[in-house]
Amino acid sequence: xxxxxxxxxxxxxxxxxxxxxxxxxxxxxxxxxxxxxxxxxxxxxxxxxxxxxxxxxxxxxxxxxxxxxxxxxxxxxxxxxxxxxxxxxxxxxxxxxxxxxxxxxxxxxxxxxxxxxxxxxxxxxxxxxxxxxxxxxxxxxxxxxxxxxxxxxxxxxxxxxxxxxxxxxxxxxxxxxxxxxxxx
Numbered sequence: 001x002x003x004x005x006x007x008x009x010x011x012x013x014x015x016x017x018x019x020x021x022x023x024x025x026x027x028x029x030x031x032x033x034x035x036x037x038x039x040x041x042x043x044x045x046x047x048x049x050x051x052x053x054x055x056x057x058x059x060x061x062x063x064x065x066x067x068x069x070x071x072x073x074x075x076x077x078x079x080x081x082x083x084x085x086x087x088x089x090x091x092x093x094x095x096x097x098x099x100x101x102x103x104x105x106x107x108x109x110x111x112x113x114x115x116x117x118x119x120x121x122x123x124x125x126x127x128x129x130x131x132x133x134x135x136x137x138x139x140x141x142x143x144x145x146x147x148x149x150x151x152x153x154x155x156x157x158x159x160x161x162x163x164x165x166x167x168x169x170x171x172x173x174x175x176x177x178x179x180x181x182x183x184x
Contacts, residue, residue: 160168
């Protein structure tokens with residue numbers, strides 16, 4: 001290992017002309033040759049390098065331009081989506097409000113129709129009750145009348161004599177005769 005380190009430390013002291021190594025002597029390296037080679041490389045390589053850099057620059061600019069166009073398109077689509085969302089929300093709110101008002105209207109109509117039906121049923125019930133009361137009153141009247149008539153007939157039959165019967169018939173004939181004369 002010491003030989004390798006020594007060989008790098010003493011690079012400038014290699015006496016062999018055909019060997020490979022680093023020559024640290026600036027005067028022996030021919031700076032003019034190096035500057036000419038570097039100048040040629042810079043002169044011809046500059047165009048190639050600038051063309052490569054220009055192409056790379058154009059690709060980067062095109063990529064940026066495309067990215068900007070895509071970004072603008074995305075922003076435009078996002079704005080359209082927001083507009084559609086706002087419209088959908090407004091329509092949903094309108095549908096919701098219409099639905100609530102329709103429900104309220106149907107509820108009001110149902111309450112009104114139910115109250116009318118209840119009122120009709122109440123009237124029908126009252127009419128039925130009134131009719132049944134009248135029928136019951138008429139039945140009671142008929143029974144009372146029949147009983148009173150039977151009692152009156154019973155009383156008349158028991159107290160009516162032939163003479164009283166003839167006088168009643170004559171009195172009734174007289175009443176009918178008077179009525180006949182009045183109507184003529």
